[in-house]
Amino acid sequence: MSAELAGRLALVTGAGRGIGEAVVAALVEQGARVVATDLDAEAVRELSAKYGEHVTGHPLDVTDPTAVEALVDETERTLGPLDIAVNVAGILRSSAVVDLTDEDWAATFAVNANGVFHVSRATARRMAGRGRGSIVTVASNAAGIPRTGMAAYAASKAAAVMFTRCLGLEVAARGVRCNSVSPGSTCTDMQRALWTSGDEAEAARRVIEGDLASYRTGIPLGRIAEPADIADAVVFLVSDRARHITLHDLYVDGGATLRA
Template identity: 55%
Template sequence: MMELSGIASKVALVTGAAQGIGAAVARTLAEAGALVAAADRNTERLGTAVTKLEADGLTARGYPVDVSDSAAVDALVRLVEDEQGPVDILVNAAGVLHTGSIVELPDRHWSEVFSVNAGGVFNVSRAVARRMIPRRRGTIVTVASNAAGVPRVNMAAYAASKAASAQFTRCLGLELAGHGIRCNVVSPGSTDTPMLRTMLGEHTDPAFAVEGSLAAYRVGIPLRKLAQPSDVADAVAFLVSDQAGHITMHDIYVDGGAALHV
């Protein structure tokens, strides 16, 4: 990755940091010198992820939180700033996935996906933005999905929640631009994470996503490979760096061309 400035010594709050893309973002920002506040509701995995970062000489602290709980989020942001200093970087990477036909999707699955993927982005972004505004600085990145722009069979709840989080982040960017705060979106496609493996099934080769499926109206991945979590993390790191200082309300698709930029 290119040398990025404006990250070192900044406090970076990363949600969903226990595994997958969130963990990769936490590592990439920590390697760039950020003071990482790693947040996740899975306390066991979060502890393991933070221990690995610390073992590699990186600066990180773990903060258990359910991003769908607005009161808990407010308390989290207050604690992080009390312990580590002002949050200048926020990365919304927490997310859950429930798949299934729309007509068979249980109420609880729809509600959970929206409460985390959209509600969580709202809760954390609002809590952090309230503190960024008087400081007139900061940058926020939401990890959405290319499914937010391309319909997917059996992924309606996930796709709709990610579309909501992406549009929310653009609206947030418009409201905060006058305060010098930038807000952007990174939209991954199929990425080699535990979430993808769960979605495809235990016995399905993740490379299946590369080929696509005519029956499911998926075109596959033109670059002929899955993304790695680090690919997505590199895009996030660029957007929070000084090199992206005039970029806001933008959505970068990190999907190997799978969305065909439609």
């Protein structure tokens, strides 16, 4: 276990699986203590059991601002000041715009944009008062390039990216850095839910090669990301190695968007 983040306390949302779980593992590996939160209470209990004293699990609905404030307050009162916050919680409701329901649009923004606002506001307020801290939002490369069937998701992630940059501008003078990481296709439950083929290898190949019919480019590096690839980028941005980086959106997509 490295000591790069030793002595630091991190809050991670969406920690129950996929990228969030990988972020928890990477932070612990670098010596941080982690408050792992997710709507899935059993998933965060399992993380606590797995990592022992290094991880404290709490169920959390990021769409509830009162619950977010209460958890951040309890964390700082019982475990100490938060040094790091990582917004990973997110949902995807795939649909053509003409068929997209009001409920799916609202639910997508409630988690992907409002949730980022609630957690970032609560943690940034305290970090700024202490003159230090780092906030990272896990967004998506869909925030920077149009995707068919993903208008709500892409728009909500674009909102999260710009919010994080604006927040970063406001708190930079008080020693708080705010950045985002924008993954491309990553091997998670969310990604697999988009695959219509029962053959995962074939579905992955189609993603890597791209699809002209849906105006989707392939992945130049020729592989789908693993959650750990995204977690490594997050850990870099919260570390002292990135001490002069803020308001940045780091694409981790194997070149899929051609950085459009």
